[in-house]
Amino acid sequence: MEDSDDEIKKLYAEAIISYYEHPHNKRKLESADAEFKESNPVCGDVLTVYIKVKDKKIEDISFEGQGCAISIGSASIFTDFAKGKDIELIRKFSVKELIDLIKIDPGPVRLNCATLILRATQKALSKYKG
Amino acid sequence: MYDVDKIREDFPILKQKMRGKPLVYLDSAATSQKPYYVIDAIDRFYKEYNANIHRGIYEFSERSTEEYTESKELVKKFINARSYREIIYVRNTTEAINLVALTYGNKVIEEGDHILITEMEHHSNLVPWQLLAERKGAILDYVKVDMNSYKLDLESLEKELEKKPKIVAVTHVSNVLGTVNDIKYITKRAHEVGATVLVDGAQSVPHMKVDVRDIDCDFLAFSGHKMLGPTGIGCLYGREEILEETEPLYGGGDMIMTVEKHSHTWNELPWKFEAGTSNIEGGIGLKAAIEYLNKIGMDNIKQHERELTEYALKRLDELDYVTTFGPRDLSVRAGVISFEINGVHPHDVAQIFDSEGIAIRAGHHCAMPLVTELTRIAAVSRMSFYLYNKKEEIDRAVEAIEKTYKIFKGDDLYGRLR
Secondary structure, three states, X not given: OOOHHHHHHHHOOHHHHHHHHOOOOEOOOXXXXXXXXXXXXXXXXXXXXXXXXXOOEEEEEEEEEXXXXXXXXXXXXXXXXXXXXXHHHHHHOOHHHHHHHHOOOOXXXXXXXXXXXXXXXXXXXXHOOO | OOOHHHHHHOOHHHHOEEOOEEOEEOEOOOOOOOOHHHHHHHHHHHHHHOOOOOOOOOHHHHHHHHHHHHHHHHHHHHHOOOOHHHEEEEOOHHHHHHHHHHHHHHHHOOOOOEEEEEOOOOHHHOHHHHHHHHHHOOEEEEEOEEOOOOEEOHHHHHHHHOOOOOEEEEEOEOOOOOEEOOHHHHHHHHHXXXXXXXXXXXXXXXXXXXXXXXXXXXXEEEEOHHHOOOOOOEEEEEOHHHHHHOOOOOOOOOOEEEEEOOEEEEOOOOHHHOOOXXXXXXXXXXXXXXXXHHXXXXXXXXXXXXXXXXXXXXXXXXXXXXXXXXXXXXXXXXXXXXXEEOOOOHHHHHHHHHHOOEEOEEEOOOOHHHHHHHOXXXXXXXXXXXXXXXXXXXXXXXXXXXHHHHHHHOHHHHHHHO
């Protein structure tokens, strides 16, 4: 079994904490084509995602809200990644792909935090008809 | 002499490790751990005399009926009710409050009536009244919390009482702030304007002597699992005259005296409110829990928790990056400390505590309106104490706070960022 000290250091790795201190894409997007406010039922954290679409691609994506290091870190990395991608790719993006992308294993309880941005984005895109 | 090490011997789980480290359990406000005395009582019931209560005419059924009935007698004495007829078993505090809202509340509340609660209520003493107000077109009012003293604002109480609420529902102890409300005074003032008073005792009954005749409330709700008993058993105390006048919620076996094809008569109190086979193991477990608490003594438990709270506040005050919430006057403070580490989200705090083998709670603590007032992020970390906690565990918690701060704000972070 891995020592819990090593696990915690892995979870709160350099990248995640630096994103928490300096989040990427954390702002409101004016005249967004799609937006969605999603909350984490476990803790009440709320995150709003804003998306601009052009030629079936994500032209710009941002988020606002309060969250823990895991949710803010994941939102920063995911929004960086999603920019310029096909909306179909993002619509089908899986939880496993997200975990691979953010390079941490949040464990069962914190999975809700890590995936908050993905749920918000996919719900926003499911409302977007285009 | 309070021997906490001896008490800890009675709780098998306290010898467990969590994440490979000796467990420090600081989440008793969520649920308490159980002593052998309770675990063994439930074990014996299933191994030695399991049988349904009330109906069987054989030895085991007589014994289970006797144990279950005795548990009600014991609860009656524990809270100083007048009769066991006033003790209704339910699943937990939430169900007890909902039962009152759905029966007594439905009967007395009409359109335009006022229902008064406070800003420090747990959702369990808030949502049932919201639902009742919605059903009836009634108005739900709040007594304000003074955010400097973390106590109920008594001027606000007076202002709201002028609206002549029919029901006043208030928590005895706040699960977030640890504030012990002057419940006797509130009940007296509420009665003077003609209100019926429900007290949420979920955080008080396990930790201090609560005497329903002294505080003079009409209803008291509490949970067994927060006071060393099993989950799934809780209690609603109701004043006998009120319960007699109130219709039951559920129909079925045990709650009736006689049934004909198109009519029935209700059973005596408290059985009128307990349709179907009871939670027998729950009743037996709760009886054992109260026997254990009585043996230690509620005043001793209260004193022990007070010393822990005083010590913890002192240790936390040494850290300038930690903010604590709740009254500083320990005479009105229970063993609950909500805190914030500046710049670190409570979930991250709880996770790092977990890696140290320490169980605390993080989030809105089912009191979203209050926690949203306390802090912009609508979440705090909370440690809560019980009879088995010791000062060394608080030291471990303080070390975990220091570790958390180092991970998030420590020198190596800035080293990494450069």
